Amino acid sequence: MPIRGLKLFKIRGGVHPNANKDATHDKPITDLPIPELLRIPLLQHIGSPAEPVVKRGEHVLKGQLLARPQGVISAPVHAPTSGRIISIGKFQAPHPSGLPVMTITLKSDGKDEWVDSDAVTDPFDMEPAEIAEKVSDAGIVGMGGATFPSAVKLGLGNRYQLEKLIINGAECEPYLTCDDRLMQESADEIIDGIRIMIHTLGVKEAIIAIEKNKPGAINAISVAAADYPEIKVIGVPVQYPMGSEKHLTQTLTGKETPARALTADLGIVVHNVATAYAIHQALRQSKPLLSRIVTVTGGAISKPGNFRALIGTPVSHFIEHCGGLTEEPAKLLLGGPMMGQPLPSTKAPIIKGSGGILALTEKELRLKNPSPCIRCASCVNVCPCGLLPLEMASHARAGDLEGAADFGLMDCISCGSCSYVCPSHIPLVQYFNYAKGALTEKQRAQHKQEEIKRLIAARAERMEKQKQAKREAMARRKAEMAEKKKQQSEASA
Numbered sequence: 001m002p003i004r005g006l007k008l009f010k011i012r013g014g015v016h017p018n019a020n021k022d023a024t025h026d027k028p029i030t031d032l033p034i035p036e037l038l039r040i041p042l043l044q045h046i047g048s049p050a051e052p053v054v055k056r057g058e059h060v061l062k063g064q065l066l067a068r069p070q071g072v073i074s075a076p077v078h079a080p081t082s083g084r085i086i087s088i089g090k091f092q093a094p095h096p097s098g099l100p101v102m103t104i105t106l107k108s109d110g111k112d113e114w115v116d117s118d119a120v121t122d123p124f125d126m127e128p129a130e131i132a133e134k135v136s137d138a139g140i141v142g143m144g145g146a147t148f149p150s151a152v153k154l155g156l157g158n159r160y161q162l163e164k165l166i167i168n169g170a171e172c173e174p175y176l177t178c179d180d181r182l183m184q185e186s187a188d189e190i191i192d193g194i195r196i197m198i199h200t201l202g203v204k205e206a207i208i209a210i211e212k213n214k215p216g217a218i219n220a221i222s223v224a225a226a227d228y229p230e231i232k233v234i235g236v237p238v239q240y241p242m243g244s245e246k247h248l249t250q251t252l253t254g255k256e257t258p259a260r261a262l263t264a265d266l267g268i269v270v271h272n273v274a275t276a277y278a279i280h281q282a283l284r285q286s287k288p289l290l291s292r293i294v295t296v297t298g299g300a301i302s303k304p305g306n307f308r309a310l311i312g313t314p315v316s317h318f319i320e321h322c323g324g325l326t327e328e329p330a331k332l333l334l335g336g337p338m339m340g341q342p343l344p345s346t347k348a349p350i351i352k353g354s355g356g357i358l359a360l361t362e363k364e365l366r367l368k369n370p371s372p373c374i375r376c377a378s379c380v381n382v383c384p385c386g387l388l389p390l391e392m393a394s395h396a397r398a399g400d401l402e403g404a405a406d407f408g409l410m411d412c413i414s415c416g417s418c419s420y421v422c423p424s425h426i427p428l429v430q431y432f433n434y435a436k437g438a439l440t441e442k443q444r445a446q447h448k449q450e451e452i453k454r455l456i457a458a459r460a461e462r463m464e465k466q467k468q469a470k471r472e473a474m475a476r477r478k479a480e481m482a483e484k485k486k487q488q489s490e491a492s493a
């Protein structure tokens with residue numbers, strides 16, 4: 001039942017944008033028809049891209065492994081339906097870098113035929129490590145948009161003293177209603193996923209936090225959780241970015257996660273409601289992550305709605321299904337208006353972390369040309385991470401990435417609160433996203449250069465050792481020959 005007595009703590013900064021959820025919050029989830037072509041990027045998660053295990057021309061079944069993870073922080077991808085692989089190559093994708101990503105293109109055969117799946121075991125009879133492995137094999141990543149591989153988070157109990165699981169049902173991004181609808185329509189499955197996570201992590205309790213503007217979801221989840229005293233439900237204030245992991249933790253516990261630390265350092269793990277649902281499906285039905293709920297909305301969409309769609313479905317397919325566009329959108333986004341990625345084209349597909357497709361009109365965007373900074377400090381006042389966005393921006397704009405980093409660039413959660421309030425309409429968060437990408441690239445290049453230098457030095461050392469060994473062998477051979485000669489001349493004398 002909803003907790004009444006739990007004390008909530010204030011978070012620093014944040015903003016209160018218009019929710020704009022009216023167009024879809026009462027629209028039940030419906031299945032989007034399978035498109036003819038699915039584009040499945042191999043990098044849909046934080047970490048290393050997956051490596052293909054199929055070839056062009058191969059026929060695959062729904063749920064079949066298409067690409068395996070590379071490294072610890074990675075995730076596999078599976079065929080969302082049955083059909084033929086028609087290409088494996090770079091394709092435009094909703095990635096922060098804006099660059100094309102290795103992508104498998106699958107032509108559906110229209111049969112939607114499943115591969116044989118593993119037998120289902122009661123997760124409460126399984127060891128935590130077995131559950132984490134099953135979650136990893138299912139390719140589940142943070143469905144709230146963070147896309148961090150969920151199995152890695154489920155294994156944190158091995159390294160941290162964990163006490164609590166927080167389930168993020170805040171859905172603080174304007175326009176998006178996918179989590180709200182999932183909570184209202186699949187509350188039992190979500191609660192089951194949460195119980196599996198409690199068992200896996202070895203924590204005593206879970207708190208489900210839902211923003212107070214979702215009474216239907218609070219009610220449905222509270223009813224489903226009623227028989228489980230270890231699961232509590234709480235309505236949290238409507239404030240952006242309440243759904244940020246660290247800020248939700250602070251709201252519920254009063255504990256602030258230090259910069260570059262994890263909530264696990266405080267004994268807390270945070271997962272999204274849709275991730276709990278995906279874990280239920282993986283453990284109870286042996287289903288990998290093949291689909292997700294997507295809100296399609298914005299002033300330029302004819303018939304907005306919430307859809308269950310296969311991963312890899314092109315954005316154009318959603319727009320067509322929603323009756324097309326009423327006008328040319330001023331901005332097309334994958335995700336919400338605060339943190340969403342601008343879409344390079346409607347051919348780009350949805351990925352595991354895509355909660356929404358937004359086609360926004362000029363009127364909705366309040367588009368204005370940027371003007372010089374007036375040093376009003378509004379951006380500083382709203383930054384939930386306590387950063388100085390104006391200073392970071394001036395360094396980032398000047399190309400001084402290290403200077404921006406000194407002001408906390410890598411601690412920025414890209415929430416966009418600073419851009420939202422800036423009276424000069426400076427696209428601050430865009431500078432930060434670009435600068436973070438460029439800095440990561442620079443660091444990667446530096447590491448690569450250092451690695452090359454190390455390999456060259458190691459090779460030179462190896463060659464020198466070989467030369468030395470050769471010299472020593474020759475000297476030995478010379479000495480042996482001289483000895484042999486001496487012996488021969490002594491014998492003949």
Ligand code: SF4
Binds near residue numbers: 373375426
């Ligand atoms: S809000 Fe905009 S104008 Fe005000 S200090 Fe920040 S960057 Fe400058």
Ligand code: SF4
Binds near residue numbers: 385386389413429
């Ligand atoms: S985008 Fe970054 S700098 Fe701007 S308010 Fe959010 S955390 Fe602060």
